[in-house]
Amino acid sequence: MGWKFLPHIGLAVTLHLLVAALFLFSFSFTTPAPSIVAQPAIEVAAEQPPVIQATAVDLQAVENEIKRQKEREAAAERRRKELEAQERAAREARQREEQRLAELERQKQQEQERLAKLKQQQEAEQAKLREIEAQKLAAEKARQEEQARAERERKAREEAEAKRKAEEEARRKAEEAKKAEEARRKAEEAKKAEEARKRAEAEKRRQEEEAARQRAIAEEEKQAAIRSAMPAWASAVKAAVSRVWIRPVGSPAGLSCVLQIRLAPDGTVQDVQTVKSSGNSAFDRSAEAAIRKASPLPMPSNPIAAREFASQPINFTFSPDR
Amino acid sequence: MMSKTRNLLSLALLGLAVALNPARAAINIDITQGAEAAIPIAVVPFTLEGPALPPQDIAGIVANDLRRSGKFEPLPTSDMLSRPSRLEEVQFQQWKALGVDAMVIGSVQPLGGGEYQVRFELLDTYKNSRILGKLYRVPGSSLRALAHSIADQVYEALTGQAGAFSTQIIYVQQVGDADKRSYQLVLADADGERPQVILTSPQPLMAPAWSPDRRRIAYVSFENRRQEVFVQSLATGERRSVASFAGLNSAPAWSPDGRRLALTLSKDGNPDIYVLDLDTGALRAVTQHWSIDTEPTWAPDGRTIYFTSDRGGRPQIYRVAVNGGQPERVTFEGNYNARPAVSPDGRWLAMVHRGPGGDQIAVMDLQSRQLRILTRGPLDESPSFAPDSAMLIYTSNKNGMPRLATVSVFGRADLPLPVMRHSVREAAWSPR
Numbered sequence: 096m097g098w099k100f101l102p103h104i105g106l107a108v109t110l111h112l113l114v115a116a117l118f119l120f121s122f123s124f125t126t127p128a129p130s131i132v133a134q135p136a137i138e139v140a141a142e143q144p145p146v147i148q149a150t151a152v153d154l155q156a157v158e159n160e161i162k163r164q165k166e167r168e169a170a171a172e173r174r175r176k177e178l179e180a181q182e183r184a185a186r187e188a189r190q191r192e193e194q195r196l197a198e199l200e201r202q203k204q205q206e207q208e209r210l211a212k213l214k215q216q217q218e219a220e221q222a223k224l225r226e227i228e229a230q231k232l233a234a235e236k237a238r239q240e241e242q243a244r245a246e247r248e249r250k251a252r253e254e255a256e257a258k259r260k261a262e263e264e265a266r267r268k269a270e271e272a273k274k275a276e277e278a279r280r281k282a283e284e285a286k287k288a289e290e291a292r293k294r295a296e297a298e299k300r301r302q303e304e305e306a307a308r309q310r311a312i313a314e315e316e317k318q319a320a321i322r323s324a325m326p327a328w329a330s331a332v333k334a335a336v337s338r339v340w341i342r343p344v345g346s347p348a349g350l351s352c353v354l355q356i357r358l359a360p361d362g363t364v365q366d367v368q369t370v371k372s373s374g375n376s377a378f379d380r381s382a383e384a385a386i387r388k389a390s391p392l393p394m395p396s397n398p399i400a401a402r403e404f405a406s407q408p409i410n411f412t413f414s415p416d417r
Numbered sequence: 418m419m420s421k422t423r424n425l426l427s428l429a430l431l432g433l434a435v436a437l438n439p440a441r442a443a444i445n446i447d448i449t450q451g452a453e454a455a456i457p458i459a460v461v462p463f464t465l466e467g468p469a470l471p472p473q474d475i476a477g478i479v480a481n482d483l484r485r486s487g488k489f490e491p492l493p494t495s496d497m498l499s500r501p502s503r504l505e506e507v508q509f510q511q512w513k514a515l516g517v518d519a520m521v522i523g524s525v526q527p528l529g530g531g532e533y534q535v536r537f538e539l540l541d542t543y544k545n546s547r548i549l550g551k552l553y554r555v556p557g558s559s560l561r562a563l564a565h566s567i568a569d570q571v572y573e574a575l576t577g578q579a580g581a582f583s584t585q586i587i588y589v590q591q592v593g594d595a596d597k598r599s600y601q602l603v604l605a606d607a608d609g610e611r612p613q614v615i616l617t618s619p620q621p622l623m624a625p626a627w628s629p630d631r632r633r634i635a636y637v638s639f640e641n642r643r644q645e646v647f648v649q650s651l652a653t654g655e656r657r658s659v660a661s662f663a664g665l666n667s668a669p670a671w672s673p674d675g676r677r678l679a680l681t682l683s684k685d686g687n688p689d690i691y692v693l694d695l696d697t698g699a700l701r702a703v704t705q706h707w708s709i710d711t712e713p714t715w716a717p718d719g720r721t722i723y724f725t726s727d728r729g730g731r732p733q734i735y736r737v738a739v740n741g742g743q744p745e746r747v748t749f750e751g752n753y754n755a756r757p758a759v760s761p762d763g764r765w766l767a768m769v770h771r772g773p774g775g776d777q778i779a780v781m782d783l784q785s786r787q788l789r790i791l792t793r794g795p796l797d798e799s800p801s802f803a804p805d806s807a808m809l810i811y812t813s814n815k816n817g818m819p820r821l822a823t824v825s826v827f828g829r830a831d832l833p834l835p836v837m838r839h840s841v842r843e844a845a846w847s848p849r
Contacts, residue, residue, distance in 0.1 A: 325444075333446050340451030341518075343576055344488045345807055345827040355443060376577040377456075380541075384518045385451065387543030408443040416449045 317399055324400035331393040332409075340385035342415055343377040350378045351414035354386060360405040362391035370410060382413040455490035455829060456575060458483060459517040462494060463537070464502035466526035471533060472557050478564035479521055479571065481608060482582040485832055486572060486808060487825020492517055504538055509545045517542050521571055531557045539571050548574050561610065581805035581849065582607055587625045587634055588821060588844035590614070590837070602636060604651070607803070607810075607846065609821060609834030615651065624668055627847050628675050635659070635669035635678055646680060648695065660693060670714045670722075672739075679703070679713035679722055690724050692739060703737055704744060710735075716759050723747065723757040723766065734768055748781065750788045756799060759783075760806035761848075765826055767800040767809055778811045780826055791824045792831055799842060802826075804849045810834075812842040 352373035357366040367383050394401045460480035465471065483489035492515060501507045502524045512520055523537030532554060539549035549570060555563050562583065569580030586609070590601040602616040602625055616622065620639035627634060628648075635648045644666045649656035660666040664683030671678060678693045682700075690703040690713045704710040708728035715722055716736070723736045726744065731752045737744040748754035753771030760767070763783065770779035770788065775795025781788045796814035803809065806826065813822050813833070819842040824831040 337450040342453040384543050410443045410445045412447045
């Protein structure tokens with residue numbers, strides 16, 4: 096913000112300097128003026144001639160003297176006249192001087208008046224100057240104030256704006272923070288849920304594994320029973336079916352079909368399905384007939400094994416080895 | 418680490434359980450034994466739905482046909498506990514107890530005007546279900562043909578192969594005493610029934626042979642006091658001599674395309690195999706050997722001729738390319754093998770094989786070269802394949818009386834045709 100106000104500061108400083116210079120200037124031409132006017136009056140008084148200097152003397156000397164007197168008279172006359180003239184002149188001079196002095200006085204008065212007036216004028220000017228100055232100052236002040244106010248307002252505006260922005264920012268940040276918090280909270284919740292799920296899963300898996308292990312053990316025991324019953328049963332079934340299997344006369348060599356059957360627990364053949372046909376319908380039919388003819392198939396005496404054999408599909412592969 | 422190990426252990430146990438789990442892995446049982454035998458079947462006498470007895474025993478004809486094929490063993494009617502004619506009437510348990518795999522039931526209803534309505538059903542005894550079921554309306558004269566057709570349908574339904582019961586045979590019949598003897602060519606149903614004489618001659622007739630289109634017969638006749646080969650139309654009876662060369666003119670055999678005859682001729686001195694073009698009359702020698710070459714027969718591909726020759730010292734069967742070439746001996750078992758016949762499917766070579774039991778009909782598997790003797794002998798002759806390649810007709814001589822019989826190629830059901838009043842021989846089974 097500083098540099099933008101520099102011109103204003105510069106302007107203010109310049110104005111101040113200008114005002115100061117104005118003051119200096121006015122003092123320099125008002126103060127010396129009276130000393131110039133007062134100096135000559137004192138010098139004139141010092142040049143005035145002494146009035147009692149002229150005294151008389153012999154006839155020839157008088158005649159001469161008279162003559163001289165005459166002459167002296169004439170001269171005195173002349174001199175008197177001169178003196179008169181001089182006196183007159185002096186009077187006149189005095190008058191003139193007085194006049195001059197009066198004039199001077201008047202002038203002085205005038206001068207004083209002028210000076211006073213000048214002074215007054217000056218003072219008025221000064222007052223006016225001061226007023227102007229004051230006005231200027233006031234204006235300046237007002238300007239400055241205005242500027243300051245504008246500045247303040249600007250600052251206020253800026254501050255308001257900044258504040259608004261700050262508030263906005265704060266609000267935004269708060270919002271973000273809230274969101275972040277929300278997200279964090281959710282993540283936390285999800286994490287917790289996930290952990291809980293994993294725990295539950297692990298527990299479930301553990302239980303399942305346990306159950307599976309138990310089942311496997313039970314199954315193994317059952318399978319052991321079944322395994323022990325299986326060979327005898329399989330060969331009994333094989334014999335029972337083989338005994339009644341009548342292959343079609345003249346079937347081509349290499350025929351083979353697979354039939355899948357389901358047994359009732361008593362060995363009754365419940366369902367026969369062709370898993371793989373030999374491609375020869377008579378051969379397939381003979382195989383199915385054999386199984387159906389052998390029904391009910393022999394079943395193991397062990398009821399667990401019997402149930403097991405009845406519970407699962409049994410594949411018969413018919414492939415005569417000739 | 419511990420839990421991982423435990424998991425692995427669990428998995429291993431699970432795997433074991435799965436491997437043994439009966440719900441997943443089926444039990445497997447291999448059946449490799451079992452008899453090759455005729456299918457036990459019950460052909461229940463058809464119920465008569467009317468006052469008049471039908472002229473034919475349809476069930477009897479069907480049962481007879483099926484038995485003759487050697488692939489079926491019909492249950493004797495005397496063993497039957499009931500005689501149902503509809504699926505709804507069948508108590509399957511009963512028939513299962515009798516051990517039959519299949520049943521044929523049906524009814525015959527006279528409609529008047531000599532017409533009949535015939536209905537039949539083929540049932541699977543172990544599935545308790547119907548395999549076939551049909552209804553026909555035929556004149557009485559067609560009842561026998563219909564019965565053969567039913568037999569064909571049952572045969573095909575149960576064996577997957579077309580039956581050959583609606584075919585015919587032709588044979589030579591000798592009638593009269595030694596001082597007033599005549600010879601006849603007789604056409605009959607494949608079961609020997611409904612014989613019709615199509616030619617009578619005071620001189621011997623021999624070796625009838627069917628054209629592949631079943632419209633003509635070639636045969637040897639001595640009617641002109643010499644051996645000649647004739648071709649006769651069955652529809653018109655029109656006949657012509659196609660070979661009357663000096664010496665032998667015998668053993669005609671139709672090429673699969675029906676345009677040529679393979680013959681035995683001795684016009685150049687000793688008997689050789691020739692091929693005669695029936696359209697052009699062109700004749701070409703297939704063999705030229707100082708020995709006796711005779712009894713030619715065509716392989717179904719039309720490119721090879723099998724024949725009997727004693728060029729090796731004893732009669733044996735040889736084969737030669739129709740266009741000529743070096744004959745190749747085919748039979749080696751025994752010192753007498755003659756009268757070859759190739760099955761229509763090209764799988765079998767039938768012949769008269771002389772062994773300890775005398776002259777017997779035998780078949781050789783042309784692929785494996787294994788020989789099987791089918792008949793008892795001691796004087797069996799003239800084997801001829803049914804079009805299904807599963808049966809043969811041949812002539813047996815028992816007690817000096819030649820008779821016709823059929824035998825399954827698989828060595829079963831060696832059954833005589835109905836006893837005929839006369840001596841019959843040299844039957845030929847028609848194509849379809």
